[in-house]
Amino acid sequence: MSAPPSGPRESGPRDDGFVQAVRDAVDLVDLARDYTQVEKRGARYKGLCPFHKEKTPSFSIDPERGLYYCFGCGAGGDAIRFHMQLTGDDFPLALESLARRFGVPIPERRGDTSGVQEQSRVLEAAAEFFVRQLDRHAAPLEYLRRRQVPSEAYRALGVGYAPDAWRELLGALQGRFSEQLLESAGLVARSAKSGRPYDRFRHRLVFPIHSTSGRLVGFGGRTLGDDPAKYVNTAETDSFRKSQLLYNLHRARPKIRESGRVLLVEGYFDVLGAQLCGIDWVVASMGTALTEQQAKLLSRYAGEVILGYDGDRAGEEASRKALRILLRSGVAVRRARFPAGQDPDSLRLEEGPEAVRGYVDGAVDALELELARRGPETVADPRLRAAAAGELRELLEVVPDTVLRYSYGERAARHLGLPVEVFWRSRGASSAVRQGAAEPAEANVAPEARSSMEARILHLLLWLGRDALGARELPAADLFGDADCRELYRAFAAAVEADGMHGGDEQGPALDAALVQQGLPPASSAQGLLARLLAAPPEGVRDGEALTLLGTLAAKGALVRQRALQAELFAAQERGDADRVEQILAELAELRRRRHGARR
Ligand SMILES: [Zn+2]
Known part of the structure; x- marks a missing residue:
């Protein structure tokens, strides 16, 4: 597997004594039972392998030596490695997490102020601060009351509130933690103009986000005002990588394993809503498109994923993208088809918990849906x-x-x-x-890579304005393959038409964000994309970057078209449609000509 081998070399400033103490204290059988059922067979334990899908047990534990091995996939190692492979924690984190669980005292780190432990402490302190603020302010409580979320439910998730001010959290934590630490934990940003630090979360409901092993790694905040960025997250840090996390997985894990299935929803409130309907095997991909890593994570705990995305066009599209990724990770996929415009939480409010449960229980095989669409x-x-x-x-x-x-x-x-x-x-x-394709490697660019390039272009356009394209005409929207990017680009282009959108820089978005926002359907995933792109300026901007990327995108677009034509050519030849063959060959020649022309 890809995780590095565990060893004292990686333990950094810790002494080997601590590593050995953890190794001695951990009960590998007990730990493995979090993930799979194991039974005693002679001196060993056997069970279904938690690292790969199988029907007959080839996973074996030697409790005396504290080692595991799978005869099916070759995974093997000690308890620390086991934990690392299943949670994605690195070596120091794995040590700490296992030490906590098996009661080994954790030594203080020597002279390492940016360490994981300090970061955990500052995040914990922030979480407490947010929870305290929730009880002191009417706005968030009123909001939760309106959404009919009982206090036990939001308290169980540790929901808090970031006050409507620039330096509240800073003021409260400054005495105990350095500004630098607050910044590296992703809680505080710095004004590009004055260099002064300020709270990243303001006037937002704040949801703590944990790693699979249950460590607090960041926060997600929903605005309670009219901030166009509806959701904002902690800045990406070493431990907060959204693409590798699933919201609520650490809490729902036992229920997911028990039921063998997991409900996958978009956001924090969908998780809350589902839980209030009695569905506690629910996790959220936090607004982004599902990633390979997230799908792999899910496939370790559940054999079946039920997609519970919003009942709109964006939700439909997101479901179909997720289907492809989930199928590859080997799980069965069903889809709950919520009524148009509803997500699990809005449906709960309008039709009640039974309705939500009904849609989830009645979820249809996602492949059958793909067939039915044709x-x-x-x-x-x-x-x-x-x-x-x-x-x-x-x-x-x-x-x-x-x-x-x-x-x-x-x-x-x-x-x-x-x-x-x-x-x-x-x-x-x-x-x-x-x-037949001239550049198969390029033509096979993963859709994720493509859409991240598209998002980068939009990020640049939104912050640098129309000027990022120099004198070039605005390209046509269909250059963007990703539906959200296309929609957002359309809204951007319309806003340019309306007011020019000149003269932005990295200090602040160029455009009238509200203008772009108005051009998007309310509560769509394109809105979510806009919010994410507005949350922080693009980093490491190169000269003429937007133009260069657009050029690359156009080239890739041509290759995708070429592939489609070649596939169709095959079919047209088989059925003897000479006219169509002629047309396709002409278009292919034109594409080739343009590509070579563009290179000169
Ligand atoms: Zn295995």
Whole structure:
């Protein structure tokens, strides 16, 4: 596995005595029971491996030596490594977490002020501060009352409040922690103009965010005012990497393992809402698109993921992106289809907990939904049918389990009215494309990488304004492949039309943010993207960066189009559609000509 081997070398300033004390104190069998069921067999314990999917146990623990080994996937090591592999904690964190759990006193760090322990302490202190403020202010309590969240529910999540001021948290913690520490913990930002520090969270409900092992690593804040950034998070730090965290996983983990399934929602309030409906096996991806790491994390605890994204177009799109990633990690995927415009929490308020539970229990197999989206009109039209077969085959190819993959393929083929060999043979088209494409590596750019480039461009445009593009005309919106990026870019371009949006810099966004915001559907995920991009200025901006990135994006767009054409070419040749073949070849030649032209 990718985690580095554990050893005293990595223990930093700690002495080896502490490492040994932790090794001696940890009960590996007890620890393993958090993740899988193990039974005693002779001198050893055996069970299903928590590191890979299996039906017959090949995971084995030697309790005397404190070592584990899996005969199926080769994972192995001691308790510290076990913890690191399953939680993503690094060595020092794993030590601390295990020390706490098995009652080993943790020595003070020597002279290391930016250490993990200090960061934990400052975050804990901030969490206490936020909770205290919640009880002292009417606005957050009134807000929670309006959303019908009983106090036990928000207290259980440790929800707090950041007051509507610039230096409240700073003032409260300054005596105990250095400004530098507050800044490195992601709680405090610094004014670009004056260099003065200020609270990152202001007039927000604050949700503490924990790592899988239960360590406080950051906060998410929801505005209670009219800040266009509806949600703001702690700045990314070494321990706070949003793409590797799932909100509420550390709390829900036992329930998820017990039930074998997990409800995946978008945000903090969806988690709260689901819990209030009696669904305590719920986690949130915190507004971002689901990442590979998050999917892997889920697949360790649950065999089935129920997608509970918002019942709107953005939620639909996010679900389909998540489906692809989840299938690859080997879990079954179902989708709760909330009514249009509803998320789990709004549905709870409007129709009550039973309704939410009903939608979740009635969640439909996500692949069946993908089939259903391709209705009779698809099957009737040869070209649509070929395209659908290609898309579905691509989606199913990544399912790791052979039997499952075959069964789904059979279903898909039947749905499209194709013999199953023909369905899988649409594979031929894609390998032909790979051979034909001039730059396969580039054409196969992961969608995530593409959309992060698109988001970077938008980040630059929003902060630097239209001037970031120099004299270049505004490009067409369909250059952006990611739906949210496209929507946000459209709103940006419209705002430029309306007021010019000149003269921004890294001190503050150029545009009238409200103008862009008005151009987006309310409560859409594009709004969330806008909020994230406005939360902090782009870092490390290079000269002409936006222009360069746009050029790259255009080139990639052409390659994607080329791939699609080549796939279609294959289908057109097979059915003997000479006219279409002609058209496709002409367009391919044009694309090639433009690409070579652009290089000169
Ligand atoms: Zn294994």
